[in-house]
Every structure is written in C-alpha cells, then in structure tokens.
Amino acid sequence: MDISEALATAANIMLLGMVCVFVFLGMLVLALKVLEKVAGGEVVPAVGVVPTKSNIQVDANVTAAITAAVHKFRQTKSND
Amino acid sequence: MDISEALATAANIMLLGMVCVFVFLGMLVLALKVLEKVAGGEVVPAVGVVPTKSNIQVDANVTAAITAAVHKFRQTKSND
Amino acid sequence: MDISEALATAANIMLLGMVCVFVFLGMLVLALKVLEKVAGGEVVPAVGVVPTKSNIQVDANVTAAITAAVHKFRQTKSND
Amino acid sequence: MEGLIKLWGDTGLANFVPGQIVMMLVGALLLYLAISRGYEPLLLLPIGFGCVLANIPAAGFTDEGGLLWYVYHVGIETGIFPLLIFMGVGAMTDFGALIANPKMLFLGASAQFGIFATLFGAIALNLVPGFEFSLADASAIAIIGGADGPTAIFLASRLAPDLLGAIAVAAYSYMALVPIIQPPIMKALTTPAQRKIVMEQLRPVSKKEKVIFPLAVLFLTILFLPAATPLVGMFCLGNLMRECGAVDRLSNTAQNELINIVTIFLGLAVGSKLSAEKFLTVETIGILVLGAVAFSIGTASGVMMAKLMGKFSKTPINPLLGAAGVSAVPMAARVVNKVGLEANPHNFLLMHAMGPNVAGVLGSAVAAGILLALVG
Amino acid sequence: MEGLIKLWGDTGLANFVPGQIVMMLVGALLLYLAISRGYEPLLLLPIGFGCVLANIPAAGFTDEGGLLWYVYHVGIETGIFPLLIFMGVGAMTDFGALIANPKMLFLGASAQFGIFATLFGAIALNLVPGFEFSLADASAIAIIGGADGPTAIFLASRLAPDLLGAIAVAAYSYMALVPIIQPPIMKALTTPAQRKIVMEQLRPVSKKEKVIFPLAVLFLTILFLPAATPLVGMFCLGNLMRECGAVDRLSNTAQNELINIVTIFLGLAVGSKLSAEKFLTVETIGILVLGAVAFSIGTASGVMMAKLMGKFSKTPINPLLGAAGVSAVPMAARVVNKVGLEANPHNFLLMHAMGPNVAGVLGSAVAAGILLALVG
C-alpha cells in the first residue's frame, strides 16, 4: 500500500468513523428522549451527594451516644 | 446400560446416599454432644449480634469526645 | 565437591556476604546523612500515630454533633 | 463504501441468529428478576449480564481469548471460584444455633432426600423421548435440590459442564422462589396446632465450641468422605477464621472483598454457559421441572422428619423447622419464621430455624461428596 | 575473590546500557510528575515504577517468568485489566447529568474528531522519513485523542502492543495536562459573552432512567457495534451494578478494592513496556506530538460543535461545554467550570459539563469499537 492509498484509506476511516459516532450517539439521544417519556418524571434530585451508609451509621451512633451522654449529664446536674 | 438398569442404579444411589447422609450427620450429632460436655458451659449468649471492632472504636471515640466535651462544658458552666 | 571444599565455599560466602551487607547498608547510612542535609528540617513529629482519614472524619462528625448537642442543651438550660 | 459494508457486516443486526435473541431475552429476564424482583440479585445480575454478553453475535466473549472464556476457564473449570465462595460463606455463617441443638442436623439430613429422589427422577425422565440424562447429568441436576448455589456450580462443573448454566440458573432461581414454593407444602403437611408449637430457648454456646466445630466437621469428612473435602474444607476454613478470633482481618476480607470479587466473576462465568445450543434444549425444561420437584420433595422430607422427631423428643419440636433443612440460607429460615408467626404471632422461630438451615448447607455438601464419590 | 567478581559482574553498575539509564530517567520523571505535580498519580506512579523496574539490568523483571512478564501477559495481553478498570469506572460514573440533557451526547461525539483526524495525521506522518506507522499503529495512536486511559490501553494492546507503553504514557500525561492544554483553545474559539452564558437548571432524573440507561447503551452497542461491546459492556455492567441498588456490595467492591488492585498491576504492566528499544525511537516523538494534536483538535471540535448547537437550540448552550466532550473525567469538566467562572463568577458549569464529559467516555469507546471493526 503506497502512501497516497494509505492516506485515502485514512480519510475514508475518518469520514466513516465520525459519521458512525454521530449516528450511534444520535440514536442514543433519541433513546434517552423516549426513556424520559417512559421512565422520567419521578422528582428526585438529578445529581448530588447521596449520604453513604457509613456516614449515616456514624451519625446514628454519635447521636445515640450524645443523647445518652447529655441525658446522663442532665440527671447529674439535677442531682447537684 | 438400559433404562431399567439405570433406574436400579439410581435407586441404589438414592438409598445409599440417604443412609450415608444420615450416618454422617448422625455422627456429627454425637460429636456435638461430646463437644458440649467437653467445651460447653461458658455462659455467653448463644446467638446474637456481636459488636464489631469498628463499632467499638467509634463508640470509644464518641465516648472520649463526649467525656471531653461535657467536661469542658461543665467547666464553662462553673465559670458562669 | 567434597565436604572441605564445600565448607571453604560456605566460609567464603559468609565473609563475602557480611562484607556486602555492611557495605550496602553503610552506603545507605551515607545516603541518609545526605538526605537529611538535603530534605530534612521540616518540623513534623518523627514517628507516632498519624491520624487516619477515617479517624479524622469520625472526629469531625463527633465534634460537629457534640457542638450541636451542647449548644442545644445550653439553650434548653437557659430556657429553664 | 467498502468500509460501510464491512461495518454493517459486523453489526449485531446482520449477524443475529434466532437462538441468540431468545437467550438475550433470557438474560434480560434474569436481570429483571434480579433488579426489580430482588431474586438473589448478587448472583442473578452477573449471570444475566454474562448471558447477554455471551450471546452477542460476532463479539467473541466466549471464544478462546475472550473475556468470559478466560473467566470460565480460570475460575470454574478449575473449581476455584465456587470453593472461594464457600470459604466466604463459611466466614459469614454462625453455627451457634446448630451447636446448641445438634438434633437439627437430622432435619438437614432428611431434606437432602430432595436431591436423591430427584436423581432417580432424572433417570426416570429418560423414559420420555428426547431426554437422555447420564448418571453424571442426573447427579448434577439433582444437586439443585440442595438449594445451595456454589455446591451446585461446583458439582455441575465436575460432572456435567454442559448443563452448568441451566443448573446454576435453576438453583438460584428456586432459592429466590423459596418464599413461594415452601409455604403451601409446609401448611399442607402440618396442622395449625403443630405450627403453633413454641420451642425451648437455645442454650448459650461457648467460643471454644464454635472454634472446635469446623475442625470436627472437617475431621469427620476426612475420615469418611474425602470427596467432600474441597467443599467442606474451604467452608470450615472460612468458619474457623471467623470463630477463632485470631485472624479477623483475613475473615473480614474473605466474607467481604474476596467473596464480592469472586461473585462478580462467578456470575459472569456461569452466564457465559447460557448459550442457545446448550440452554434452548428440552433438557433445560427437564432441569427446571426437576429442580422444582427437588425443592418440594426436600421441603416435604424436612417437615415430615421434624414431625417424626417431635413424636420421640422430650422437648417440643415445631415441624415447620424441617423446611429450613433444604439450606437456601437465610431465606428458608425466614420463611419458617413467617409461617410460624402466621399461626402464633408470639412465636419467633428464626433463631431455631437457623440450626437446620446451616445443617442443610453441610448436608448438601456431604451429598455432593457422595455423588462425586459414586458417580464422578 | 571469585565470588566478589561474580557479584560485581551481576551489579547494575557493570551491566547498565545507556538506553536503560535514559529509561530510568523517564521512569523517574513519571514518578516526579505523579508525586510532586499530582499528574494522574494513580496510574503514573505505578507506570513510572514499572518503567524503573523493567529497565534494571540483569534483574529479569520482563523476561519470561519475571514478575512484570506475568503481570503483562495475564492482565494486558488478555485485555482483562483495562476491562476491569472500565467496569470500576462505570460503577463510579453518575450519568444523571447526561440523561437530563441528552443533546450533550453530540458534544461527546464531535470531540472524537480528535481521534479520527489524528489517525489521518499519523498516516500523513509517514511522509516524514523515519516514520512507518501501519494503519493499526495509527489507530492505536489516534485513540490517545479519546482522553481515556483504559480505552487507549485496551485498543493499543489489540492493535499495536509494541507502542502500548508510549501510547499509555501519552494518554495519561495529556489527561493530566488538560488544565494547561484546553483553556487557550477554549478562549481562542469563544467570545467572553459566549463564555458567560448561563445554562438552564438540569431536570431531576428518576432512578428508573438511571437503571435503564446502561442497558439501553449496551443494547444499541449490541445492535450496531459488537466490536465495542467488551469495553461498553463492562462499563455498563459497572454502571448497572451502581444504579440498580440491589448489589451495592458488588458495586462498592468494583469501584474500590477491585479497581485499586487492578490499577496497581495495570500500571506496572504498562511500565514494563517502557523499554529502551521500544520507547527511545522516533515513533515515540511522533506519538507524543500526535497525542497533543489529538487533544487539541478534540477540544476545538467540541467547542465548535457547542457553538453550532447553541445557534439552533431553544435553550442557551455555553460553548465551553464542548471542551468537556473529550472525556478526561472529571478533569475536563472542572476546566470548563474554571474557565466559565473566570468569565462569569456566578456561573457554575460543573454539573452541566459532566454531561458531555461522560458522553466523551462513551464516544471514545464507540470510536475504539469502530477502529477495531475497520482495522483490527
């Protein structure tokens, strides 16, 4: 394959590739439009930080411990 | 092997298999009875949630922090 | 290889090995002296427990929770 | 233009054969069951996804050098993945309830009748034209009745690799269907009065007993059934790591990251066996039917045994517990608890049912060993 | 004495060849960039370290039976490591911003022009004496423009294993350099007024949409581009595990421990391809130049497409978003945000830029599939 032939092939791939990428992702755009119609609508925040399980656990532990501690402290105080 | 022969073999395996399973697990029952004699008796809850290390750590951290916080708070109060 | 020859080889390896270990680790000592000159001096604790990320997180959580709890408690008290 | 033709010639559209489309639908069904219905999602999701990937035309996932080909050959043909899963399950299992009440082992034993009766049934099915199950095939199918995924995959990979996909899918599907399959059988075989029976509280179990238990199980298996030692051995290793208290970091890894990693690959590898030519056969229908039969017989045998034991026992035994003997941990124990609560809202059977439940795991591993020794 | 001579004969000092010294400096440079400059440290640190190890004289890391030889053959020659990375990345990726604004896919599509233009450029470079890139080489080099590490490594391992080291290094280096490469191009192609454009808030996206999305992507890929299914399939598996909510423990392992383990080995294996005879060539210079060109063209194409789309769109489109279409997640989106804030301190584009950013990942996986189908 001489260089001009190779360049022609490369140009061919370039054209074909960009067309395919656009067609493919274009179909995905259509699919997403359909998807929104079918499955969209639920109102939840689109993006954002979801609290992870470990955070929740820690907070629950912390809260429980503090509740107990403050309660105890209050009792101690009232006994003063 | 014709089908009646195969059925006989299968019946044989069925019988033999159930006998073996019962004998084997029966021996394990005996072994567990012996085990209870030898190693049982320690009074700990048979089943239940064992606190995991991380829980303990968190609780320790929490307790330490609260102890400090309440102590500080008490001092602050007493300075009022 | 008869035994006396083998013993001679072993003695040879023993000598050579210890010399090499000392030379090698000796060079590392020199390298560390140079390293101290070049990169030392920053004052951070040499050794000790570095707080891990999770500890920090827990502490931050704990601190935040306690701050809130004590604040709330103080308010409650002042309403008494 | 030439390139366009080449691309078109490589598309799925141009290469689909009908069987692949059907298998993709099967994969999609498994994904649906896993995600929307919550049927054993940890396994059925990767299996379903693997099924879809394996049936993509011209993608070569299951050809030599393809991703799924590697995963299957490294993990299942060697038997390593199911054994690692078993180690992880061992590290997750608390045998306390069983050690406190060893008689429950008999329930785990009798529920294995589901396995051996199904073996007979599979051979009998050869009377129907179109079925030609060998003894090895029949054994691999029968193990579905053990209600234990890794045991079924391990045995099928040894005895009937061609049926592995169907067997694994049947095993996990029926395990997920336990809450639907078992209650009618349990109710048909028991009276409301029997279902109300309250069990005595379990005695406390010492740490020492828990540590020695896996070693005792392994010891008996070594003496009497070496063919079961791969399964039982890895299970006991996991359980020993859990209970001994000296290697918690190994135990935690075995029951978390390691089992998770292996589960993903095991599922994909099982899914890779769901090809049209192996799954879309009359055998698969036979396997699905036999699997349901196996579960039902296992449940019934367990309940009947519990009734029998209740007659001779000093302490009362609720016959529902027998249903937990099929294993399907912890689903079957939960079903027992639920059916028990329906009869007596103050009777919590969950902890008692964990005994026969984990006994069922041992029982089906033992049954697998017997089948390997006799048929393998 | 004999022993001393033998030891001396085995030292690095006695065996170094100049190429190895240069490659060690290359490895040291990569380590420096990773550690001190924070350039993609998760990959460049293991790559740099692997480069150093691979070039130790007489240590045999890359000889048959050496550590790096095993890692390369098991993980990269099989294609498994980049695919597992892709699964993990899928499990880490939130497609919410893209699902909310599907048009952004066109930005991810047009940025792939960087790939295909570079392919042409690589062939054109053959006009310069000393360069002899085959079509396969050119395709593997061009994929650098996809700004996606695992895709580049996967394609290079398939099409041009000899160039893999240089291609991977170029890909990760330019991904790290995105904050330096992109802003001048973005500013040159847009007016301050255009950069100030505020986007409409994104609509909320339902869980159902997020679950169906990876399945829809996989479905289209199966229909039209099976060659891309290894990459896209594993990516979608990871994303499905993330979004379906039923297999969180698998998803967590895929995006943490599993991807970490694979990253270490992948980096070492890539580094093992950085040997003097393969890296210290005129081709490497060509690859580095072409990679920079590819990134620049991709960025420019994305921005131009965004300007074009803005003209026809009902809602305003900030043309900066186009730059995020090259992928390089999440670096490119952050660059867009930063350049946007310079023009309008109250205009936060980060979330909007995540749409084209993740679209770019899909776009380059699709482009890789096209190249595999046409050239592979």
Next chain:
Amino acid sequence: MEGLIKLWGDTGLANFVPGQIVMMLVGALLLYLAISRGYEPLLLLPIGFGCVLANIPAAGFTDEGGLLWYVYHVGIETGIFPLLIFMGVGAMTDFGALIANPKMLFLGASAQFGIFATLFGAIALNLVPGFEFSLADASAIAIIGGADGPTAIFLASRLAPDLLGAIAVAAYSYMALVPIIQPPIMKALTTPAQRKIVMEQLRPVSKKEKVIFPLAVLFLTILFLPAATPLVGMFCLGNLMRECGAVDRLSNTAQNELINIVTIFLGLAVGSKLSAEKFLTVETIGILVLGAVAFSIGTASGVMMAKLMGKFSKTPINPLLGAAGVSAVPMAARVVNKVGLEANPHNFLLMHAMGPNVAGVLGSAVAAGILLALVG
C-alpha cells in the same frame, strides 16, 4: 452393596498412610499454636489448614488440577505471592525511626550474621551422616535467620522448593518464639547498667525524606545488587505508595485487602508443601535446629554490634537495640522494649528499636539478593 464398597474404598479411614496421620497432627499443632497461643496466626493458621488439606488421603488437593496445586503454581512457583506480601508490608512500614537515626542500619546489618553463619553450619551438618544439603539448600535454610517470612518463602521457592514447607514453618514459628528465644541471649550479653541506657529523643523526619527514602534504597539496590530488586523493589513500591500521599487508595488496598487475600492463599500454598515425604525427614530436624541457631546468632550479633557501636558513639546506645536487628517486625522491637523496661521502668525503647527492626527487613532482603546472586 457394590456402591457401599466403593464409598468405603474412598474413605479416609481406608486410605490413610501413617505419614499422612503424622502430618495431620503437625497441621493440628500449627493450628493450635496459631489459635490458642497466638503464634503468628495470620500465617500459621492458613499454613496449618493447608497442611491438613494436603494430607487428606484420596482428596487430591495437591495433585495436578487440585485447589492447592493451582494456588502453589500460580502464587509461589512464580514468586508473585511473597512479592505482593512484601509490597503490602512496605505499605505498612514507617521508616521514620530509621531515617532519624541511620546508624541503626549497622545493627540490621550485623544481625544478618545469623544468616551467613547458619549457611556455614548447614554445610557443616553434612558431616553428620544422613544430611546432604547442597549449597542452594543451605542458603534457603540460612535465610530463616533473616526472621522475615516472605523473604524466606521467596528465596526457598527459588533455591530449594522441596524444603519450602519446613523453611516457612520454621521461619514463622521462630518469629513467633522471639519473645522466648531472645531475652536470655540479650541478658547474657549485657549488664543491667547497659540495659538501663536511655536513648536520645529521635529528631523529627520530614515528609520529603520519607518519600525519597524508598527511592534511595531502590536506587542503591539497582546499582549494586539487582538480584535483590524483586524483593526490595516491591517493598519500596509499597512504601512509596504509603508515603507519597498521592495514591492513598492504592496504599490502603495494598496493606489491607490485597495483602489479606494473598496471605490466605500464600499460607495454604505453603501448607501444601508439608507432605510426609518432604517434611518427615531428617532434613527437617536439621532445618529446625539450624533455624533456632540462626535466630540466636543473629540476636547475639546484633547485641554485640550495638555494644561496639556504643563505645564509639557520641550519643549513648542501648545494646538491647541490637536484638531488634533480626527483623521479626514488630515482635523483636517489642521484646527490646520489654527487656529494657525490666531494667529501667521509665525507659521506653520501642520507637528506637523500630529503627534496627526495619533495618533488619532491608538487611535480610539484601542478604537474600546476595545469596541469589552467588548461589542461584
């Protein structure tokens, strides 16, 4: 009936050979030491369990295609498992105490005399009829004196695979016995006054020093001892990941999940080498005796060197520190601390002992490299 005979013929009872029974007892002993006595449980538990599994008659764990066969061939024959352990250990090691006081390296060096003296001793043992250790065998045995498990396994897998089981068991057992072996030697060689010596506080060490340290170690190893680069290189990679601060997620995985997974398999694979015909030999007795000798000599050499250094040092050096030079991290350092506290209840030597302790790890890796270069 026929089936019953077949089953009986497959039982362990019918197939046991005496050697297997003895090896099972050895395995049980290792499990006991690991669980009840806390002797290096992370390794000795899997090794003991692997020993039991490997000696089950007719179970085929170590036959081609058996679980332990795969694990050994994949992980130890390739050398990969010990290297990954070393990477993890590197990621867990803080070299701060050594960087602050580099002279401690000489203690780590002199403790390696335990290795080389034992090599001589092993060859001398050939004078006793029944022993026939080759130079390679002797080197592999001698490395027990390095008191470092992965180094011993790596070297034994390279030089004397047949002795690997006994060597690994000896190495880990003596490491666990450090608190029993070392104190008498330490006390015999020091006066109470010497044991009371208080060390100067360690200077602070900068992050930069800690980052450059592993690179410097690797650099010297490359220049002078490439044969040690697999061990030292992976160790330094782990330490660099730990200290550089840019790849914490990789470092965490290397020192947790990855090392845990590898530890389980490494232990099983080592245990698989504990077969009767290889372990129940007079060589094993020799290995156990030589191992104890090696530890004792290493401890004594370290203490003597510390005394010598104390004479020439401007700052006082507590001679007990020398005992930590054998490695056995962190056990030996703790022993130093304990013996020191007995002499002076206010003298905490733990941090100072970490210096020679980690120096010992480097020292034995270097010694392993020298042996590989001279004998391998």
